Amino acid sequence: MASPFLQYIAEFMYARRYAKRTVEGYVYWIKMYILFHKKQHPAQLKDRDVEYFLTYLSNQRNAAPRTQAAALNALSFLYSKVLQQPLSLNLNFNRSQVTPKLPVVLTRGEITALLKVIEPRYKLLAQLMYGSGLRLMEAVRLRVHDIDYDYFSVMVWQGKGNKNRRTTLAPELVVSLKQQSQYVLQYFQADTANPGYAGVWLPYALARKYPSASKELGWQYLFPSLQLSVDPDSKLLRRHHLDESCVRREIKIAARKAGIRKNVTCHTLRHSFATHLLEAGADIRTVQEQLGHTDVRTTQIYTHVLNRGAAGVKSPLSQLL
Numbered sequence: 001m002a003s004p005f006l007q008y009i010a011e012f013m014y015a016r017r018y019a020k021r022t023v024e025g026y027v028y029w030i031k032m033y034i035l036f037h038k039k040q041h042p043a044q045l046k047d048r049d050v051e052y053f054l055t056y057l058s059n060q061r062n063a064a065p066r067t068q069a070a071a072l073n074a075l076s077f078l079y080s081k082v083l084q085q086p087l088s089l090n091l092n093f094n095r096s097q098v099t100p101k102l103p104v105v106l107t108r109g110e111i112t113a114l115l116k117v118i119e120p121r122y123k124l125l126a127q128l129m130y131g132s133g134l135r136l137m138e139a140v141r142l143r144v145h146d147i148d149y150d151y152f153s154v155m156v157w158q159g160k161g162n163k164n165r166r167t168t169l170a171p172e173l174v175v176s177l178k179q180q181s182q183y184v185l186q187y188f189q190a191d192t193a194n195p196g197y198a199g200v201w202l203p204y205a206l207a208r209k210y211p212s213a214s215k216e217l218g219w220q221y222l223f224p225s226l227q228l229s230v231d232p233d234s235k236l237l238r239r240h241h242l243d244e245s246c247v248r249r250e251i252k253i254a255a256r257k258a259g260i261r262k263n264v265t266c267h268t269l270r271h272s273f274a275t276h277l278l279e280a281g282a283d284i285r286t287v288q289e290q291l292g293h294t295d296v297r298t299t300q301i302y303t304h305v306l307n308r309g310a311a312g313v314k315s316p317l318s319q320l321l
Contacts, residue, residue: 005041006031009082019162021137029074042078047088050075054093068096103271103301104262111272114264118254122247124176125223126254128154129266131170133273133290135160136248136266140241144181145218149174156292158203165292177222184220191228191239198236274302 006027013023030042036053037045050072057063057071072091080086106114111130118126128139132154146155152169159165191197192215199214200221206213213219221241231238248266255264262268270291277287288299 003031009078012082019158025070026074026077029071030078032071033075033078043083043085047091050079050087051091051093054091058094058096063096065096102304103275104264104268105275105302106260106262106264106268106272108276110258110260110262111269113258114251114254114260117257119250122250122254124173124180125242125247126251126269127170127173127176130269130273131173132167133270133277134167135270136244140221140223140244140247142222143218144184144220144222146222147177147181149178159292161292161294163292163294165289167290167292180222184222184224185217187224187239188217188220194228194237196237197228198231198234198238201231201234201238201240271302274299278302 009030010023010027013026018026033050033053034040034042036056037049053075054068054072057068063071076087115123115126115130125139128134128142129136134154134156138156138159142154146157147169148155148166152171152174153166154169156165156167197215200219202210202214202219221239223242225240225242228237228239230236231240251264251266251269255262274287274291277290278284284296284299284303287302288296291299293299
């Protein structure tokens with residue numbers, strides 16, 4: 001990040017405990033805004049300049065509503081928190097009208113086929129994303145002690161929107177998860193024997209509050225990286241979690257091997273979890289809690305998937321044939 005101003009914004013956000021991805025997203029949109037206005041300083045720009053930029057995203061970039069909203073959130077933060085010049089609540093810009101896509105959902109047969117051919121190292125992760133409705137980053141960031149074997153649940157900390165939740169765990173995964181914990185133990189024993197190992201990364205002030213926690217087994221990542229690496233922020237030697245890009249790639253490869261023609265991503269497994277719960281008779285509030293949605297309207301997209309498919313709707317052609 002070459003710009004001192006953008007660096008200041010990043011440090012300003014980190015000091016207020018914003019998530020790394022939120023910081024990166026906000027800095028990206030603020031940089032785009034500055035470049036759009038030919039590198040003028042945002043303090044010299046006004047409401048109308050924000051309106052021009054947001055309209056440009058809609059008209060020229062054909063941005064989705066969520067993309068436009070993300071840009072607006074970043075600029076609102078910039079002006080209200082950093083520059084102390086809040087934007088008007090009545091900004092007049094062309095709002096994006098791109099229709100959001102319906103989620104891609106796999107059938108139970110397709111899920112079975114995918115899990116049969118996926119690389120064994122990534123199978124448990126895929127099973128958790130489907131079986132517990134986890135987002136990719138929620139899955140790779142799991143710690144050893146986040147699995148509650150007594151109540152068959154998975155504890156998700158600081159998920160999207162910085163929310164915590166408890167979601168279901170398939171009892172059939174208990175044996176595999178305990179084997180994975182033993183695998184983590186082997187790495188942990190080797191790491192603690194290394195004098196240069198500084199312990200696993202801990203969020204926020206936990207490292208100061210619990211100085212020994214970083215070298216306790218329960219805090220280690222359940223899906224660790226194969227290699228130790230230097231933390232770019234602290235410059236300390238740590239073992240991070242598995243690279244999420246590897247998981248994305250393996251899901252794509254497994255879908256092709258299984259002969260699935262749909263556009264399958266890691267999030268497809270979460271979509272399938274929600275849809276299959278509703279198909280099985282779960283009420284929408286339960287599914288909302290399992291997914292960690294703040295608004296039930298977000299969860300209702302899965303009822304559209306059911307209503308627009310064959311479930312509960314008989315084609316008039318069937319009556320002819």
